[in-house]
Amino acid sequence: MPTNNSENSYLEYTECLNIISSILSTYSATHRIIIAGDFNGTLKPPRNYNKHDRLLQAFVQEMNLKQTCTDKSTFFHHSGLSCSQTDYILDNTTSTIISNYKTHDRCQSNTSSHVPVSAKIEVKANVKQKIVKPNFASQFKLQWNDLDSESFNALINEELTQYKIESHSLEENIQSLCNCLKKAAAVAVPSKFIKLKGPIFKAPPTTLSLLQICKEKCHFWKSHGKLDDHSKTDKILAQRNLRKQMRREQYIDRAQFYKEVMDNPSNEMFHRLIRRNRGNRNKDSKCIMENGELHYSATDQTQSFSKYFEDLALPKDKGYDPEFLDLCNVRHKIIQQLCEQENITTEFSTQNICDAIKQLHSGKATDELGLAADHFKNSPAIVTQFLTDCFNNIMKDKLIPHIFKSGIVIPVLKKGKIQ
Template sequence: MNASLHRDNRKRDTVFGEFKNINNLHIPDGYPIKPTFFHHNGKYTSQIDYFLFDERIIQQSNPNVKIAMRHPTNTSDHTLVTANMALKVKRCSLRPVKIYTRPNWRKCDKSSYKSTIESSLDNTSGEKKFSGTVESRIQKLELTLHKAAKISQASKEAKSAHRNWIDKTNKNQDADQEKLALKNKKRHLRQLQRQAHASKKEKFINEIMQASEKDSKTFHKLIKQQRSNHSSNTDVLYIGNEKFEGESILKAWTIHFEKLGTPNHDKNIFDLERFHLAKLQNDIIFENQHSKKEIKQATPEEVKSAIKNLSTGKTSDENGICSEHYKYAVDELSEEIASIINDIFSDLDVPKNLKNGLLTPVLKKKKDKTVPGNYRGIVVTSIFSKIFESIVKGRLEYELLPSQNPLQRGFTEGASSLFAAFITTETILIYRLLQNIIRTCCTGCRKGI
């Protein structure tokens, strides 16, 4: 409403003051009196941005409000107003959380990254660069990757800062010229921001118009994107008749996914016969595994091929490692990774840290977001486990593909489930044309949709 508490008695200022008094809101003692709004013509300023508090909060937290000086890159008409206060926050978890910063790989010095990893591996003696169990060796390897990424990014930033320093030492301008240049640059920045926003909007509209003429599917997809409500977060979850809200939502997710991962041996809910059969099959496989031929050792070439197949630009795993950590030092890391994987083959045991992951609930389309069962659990697994799985998958395909049913379409490379859907649809149409009865059986449709 562009109103101020520190100005003459204009009508909107009076209305704002009445609103403050009616709602029992106050400003703390020592509140700064400085302009927060600056007119673009440079002549008019006023203080119209405020933090208002309940009197109880002022007594308990003693908020400290500051009005910042205008920053040179701030193209807004308003400056920054901050409020600092002491709050008592209940800790939800006693487990310490390690926060990893994802490297900006475009700004990293790749040669410095590779040389740091190479020197770290060369400093260790023996065939195994990292000693200890498989799990500890993977942890040491990931710590080396983090260290190398930090050094390479700092190296790139230092070089850039040095270049900027050299450039600025060659320039000697007075304050008036700098002020004029700053004004022109800010004006140009505003202009570019408006152009970028208009260009983005125009491009989106053009996509809709072109799609409406050529591709109706894309047209409706873009229209739906424009109209859809992207908010899929929820403030409340229900598990049965129990309600969870606020911070207790995390507890609700824990209960839900623990229940999904824990077998229920109630014969009315769980298929006990199938469970015992599956357990028997696993026991037979375990008893016979030592009679199988020896597992072929993993080679650095297999590791390099698996790393090159990793997708880039994806989210980091729970240890802050992304595929770029491996891809930008594939030659330096391949031998050590092959050695760790060979230890896994020798022990016939996958370490626990390769089985962990970050689980994110994703709401299914058009479902009630207060019901945990309407979410898919999407898990981000360890990047090292993806390398291991890629090597194992490449070996198993030669064994599994000859015995796979030729009619299977799902989970088959180069064959989509849409092929089976097309055959089913055409068959139904033929039987409908012949006026004959056809019976179809679909399994797992409710959870698959």
């Protein structure tokens, strides 16, 4: 608050009280307001030489502000000839929320002419829980270079030693091994949070130039006090031109994309179209025409695309030979019967499993089971023996578990690679 030393202190002090009074009148019905600080006026008996005292006391009485203060002084003149009480914590609530009001004593470390005034404010607030989006999980990357090998191996050995592989099915054995490796990695391998960055805004030079003009006009209008003059009109006109150009480019982009979908249909274009329809901007697509019929609902549009790509997937080559397909099916049945009649079984050794694990590439992303090549490469010998027993059971029973048909163990056949 203004001091009593200036010539216009009475006017300045009145203006400050008017501002505070306006704030109280506006928000007192919906908020609990607390005013704290150096008021440069006292609520004790007014002093003859200070004009602020009576103004402050009248203001406090008019605004119905409550005070919980002591008789101690809060201001001490540096000359040591005078002291007063000018620092307060005031509130406008019917039931006071201020407690433990205290005026601190003077100390040598405090070089100010004022002493601290403190209080405890009791506020009850409802804790707002963080909304977790469905199917949302934070993504982490395991730092295998900082692996605690001793702890990792000890956890795996402890769990697999107690596990009886003969008492469970092959599917359960593989699932137990996967869970064991993930638990050990969660404890022994530090993880790093992956912060995903959003898409970069791409725009042609025309839009970028209009965007820069719009920023300049807006900055000029704000820097000159947001006046309702020609600068505001220029800002609105620049924003209108920018939106017009962006809508024009979005229309051209949509038209080119739809033309490409119809001219060169492919799985990639189909998924791009699905992602566009699921986006926030094009959530409500207008319509799709199929055989002269318009489809407006999302269900009808989905069925229409399903029929289109189902028809696209069917072979339409006139040179298609159905007899060759029947011959291939006959050969497949004969080979399957021969394999079932033969009793030749191949057993894997632990060295075969070790060689296969060494061929896995490190540093790759995890599969759908949450496992990577590093889980197996850093595992102890008991894991190799566990896998050896599982593969030998597969060869013996001639049955591949369902869990092996996906994930890190499924082979990806590439041209020119060793199969």
